[in-house]
Amino acid sequence: MRDSGEFDVSSALLDWYDRHAREMPWRVAPADRAAGVMPDPYRIWLSEVMLQQTTVAAVRDYFVRFTTRWPTVQALAAAPDDQVMGEWAGLGYYARARNLLKCAQVVTEQHGGTFPDTYDALLNLPGIGPYTAAAISAIAFDRPETVLDGNVERVMARLFDIHDPLPGSKPQLKKHAAALTPAARPGDYAQAVMDLGATICTPKSPACGICPVQAPCAARAAGTQSDLPRKTPKKPKPMRYGHVYIAQSDNGAFLMERRPDKGLLGGMLGWPGSEWSDGPAEAPPFPCEWQVLPGEVRHTFTHFHLILRIWTTTLPVGWSHDDLIVMEKHAFRPSDLPTVMRKAYDLWRST
Known part of the structure; x- marks a missing residue:
């Protein structure tokens, strides 16, 4: 100086x-x-x-x-x-x-x-x-x-x-x-x-x-x-793909999952879904008459871009699954969802 x-x-x-x-x-x-x-x-x-x-x-x-x-x-x-x-x-x-x-x-x-x-x-x-x-x-x-x-x-x-x-x-x-x-x-x-x-x-x-x-x-x-300052060039972010499954019963309850404590969105509520990868899609969380929604969810994380396809189905009242959480309609708050899961909900709600 x-x-x-x-x-x-x-x-x-x-x-x-x-x-x-x-x-x-x-x-x-x-x-x-x-x-x-x-x-x-x-x-x-x-x-x-x-x-x-x-x-x-x-x-x-x-x-x-x-x-x-x-x-x-x-x-x-x-x-x-x-x-x-x-x-x-x-x-x-x-x-x-x-x-x-x-x-x-x-x-x-x-x-x-x-x-x-x-x-x-x-x-x-x-x-x-x-x-x-x-x-x-x-x-x-x-x-x-x-x-x-x-x-x-x-x-x-x-x-x-x-x-x-x-x-x-x-x-x-x-x-x-x-x-x-x-x-x-x-x-x-x-x-x-x-x-x-x-x-x-x-x-x-x-x-x-x-x-x-x-x-x-x-x-x-x-x-x-x-x-200035000069910066080392960043590598381009890869694109990953995944699927989300939104299941709602006739009385408005949703089937949801809590993500593992470690990893992205750790410990947070979300929709059941596939792994996020560039590989083939996984099977749905349980067999049902799933319908894919038009459109897709796009979201960017620190190290990659993500594109999600949204699938939906309607279940009878009282339906449950051992690995999933039944979220009653009165207890569900979209604001409690992480942004990418809220985007999926918004797309589901708009169709």
Whole structure:
């Protein structure tokens, strides 16, 4: 970085943050924090888990619903699994939702409902990795931990004109981020860098003219800011195929299954179905007069695209199956289904 001894990046970012901090339902504004208001660790933890690989705009409504329904970690710890999964539907990565509930239960049962305030202790909680532990420790408890998300990586890559591609350059970027993290106001500083990346040092067309740290930015001096950070090309996602079987009795009850605890959509309610693969279709869960519906369900997971065909049948009242769950009409809530299963239900309902 040019003029690193003359330009105080941390102070410039904090001054900018004091004037331009984004308003978020989980955030304590810098003026309030200066007046002694501390963030609620529960809300910081919840927001950070929700924000993993998801945008702020997508998370806001989910966060408000969660905290309205479960305003404390103790309330969340006592929530039924299906309700938490239902509220989570649409955010994806359901393992995070399962760990969310486990973490709330551990904090409630083993820590008296109070989140531990150090990086190492936070790292021992279910579902909390290095990034989340650092973010909670810095933002909720004002500890000088290095917070490195996608926004911070981009800012560091440009400030120091680093051309090594991600993810291999992460250690180098983290080293620079750690060197800039101040001992004073580290929580506000962490949020300032993330805000800078989200609003000014954006992936495309960064607004360098109004950037508070344009002076020492090595990429701006070299004219390479729009090319950074470089990333290793991703492999194309494969396509998988599957079948879903929706069976409803004459009185409105559905036959459903609970998926295995491990794997995609682990532990969640859904429709019986085939394996998701590029191979031939499997047989239905039980012999019946199945009819395939027109259309198909398309859904994208982290590592593959999925296309589902939907089959349906009507059963007499009282029909059951040893391996399936009879879900009575009054107990069935589409909102409790993961998104892909809700898409299948919506297609079934529309025909």
